Amino acid sequence: MPEITITLRHSEGLHARPAAIFVKKAQEFNSDIRISLDGWDVNAKSILEVLALGANKGSSITISCTGVDEEEAIKSLEDVIKNNFGDPIEEN
Amino acid sequence: MTNSAPMISDVLLRETVELELNEIEDKEQLIRHLSQLLFNTGKIRSVDEFVNAVYERESMGPTYMSENVAFPHAKSDTVISAGVAFGRSKDGILYESDDISGLAKIVFLIAIPDEMESSTYIEILKNLARLLMREEFRESLLKAKCYEDVIGAVQHHEALLAKRSLSQ
Numbered sequence: 710m711p712e713i714t715i716t717l718r719h720s721e722g723l724h725a726r727p728a729a730i731f732v733k734k735a736q737e738f739n740s741d742i743r744i745s746l747d748g749w750d751v752n753a754k755s756i757l758e759v760l761a762l763g764a765n766k767g768s769s770i771t772i773s774c775t776g777v778d779e780e781e782a783i784k785s786l787e788d789v790i791k792n793n794f795g796d797p798i799e800e801n
Numbered sequence: 802m803t804n805s806a807p808m809i810s811d812v813l814l815r816e817t818v819e820l821e822l823n824e825i826e827d828k829e830q831l832i833r834h835l836s837q838l839l840f841n842t843g844k845i846r847s848v849d850e851f852v853n854a855v856y857e858r859e860s861m862g863p864t865y866m867s868e869n870v871a872f873p874h875a876k877s878d879t880v881i882s883a884g885v886a887f888g889r890s891k892d893g894i895l896y897e898s899d900d901i902s903g904l905a906k907i908v909f910l911i912a913i914p915d916e917m918e919s920s921t922y923i924e925i926l927k928n929l930a931r932l933l934m935r936e937e938f939r940e941s942l943l944k945a946k947c948y949e950d951v952i953g954a955v956q957h958h959e960a961l962l963a964k965r966s967l968s969q
Binding site for chain 2: 720721722724725726728729730748755756757758760761762763764765766
């Protein structure tokens with residue numbers, strides 16, 4: 710089960726457009742995909758559950774994938790966050 | 802980090818809860834109607850400006866959440882102080898948001914003043930999403946007969962969630 714911990718740099722955290730992009734990407738995969746933060750562990754394919762995580766800019770979230778396409782899924786989701794959801798990275 | 806986000810039960814007023822949205826036919830009427838409740842209670846300066854801000858937010862990602870739940874929201878300078886309106890439709894109102902759609906039966910409209918920190922804003926949405934994830938909470942809202950039932954369910958589940966965070 711691949712797992713990564715990654716820090717969000719987007720000013721909107723995992724909310725609004727970043728959340729929508731992330732959830733849509735997760736839905737492309739068959740694997741079960743979970744995100745955890747502060748003792749909460751949620752389904753990455755559910756926008757409600759992702760909002761319930763309350764991940765802000767600076768939050769370090771842990772993503773784990775389980776399933777036939779787990780390696781591909783975790784790589785894609787890592788890329789989405791590393792690319793700052795397609796937005797330029799703001800300093801501070 | 803200071804926790805300055807208001808609880809949903811702090812801002813959900815009797816005058817901003819409506820349990821029979823029978824006359825409402827579509828999403829646009831729904832958002833306008835709930836915005837009017839926020840206007841009537843002095844939470845927003847202009848219904849038109851607030852509705853525009855809600856639609857601007859809608860264009861960034863879905864606010865329909867499956868399970869017949871929607872929570873449209875916006876942060877705008879037309880908001881005087883943080884407010885939440887709750888509307889319920891027994892039959893559901895067709896709610897299209899981004900590329901997701903469904904029948905919204907439980908709708909929370911959230912108004913956030915422009916000066917609020919975005920981390921506080923995200924925390925309010927987080928608190929609401931954590932409530933709405935609970936099936937028992939959603940059922941209580943669907944069965945509620947009056948404002949007391951709604952605010953009672955919110956307070957009950959907020960207390961359960963607070964207990965959960967303390968135990969971690």
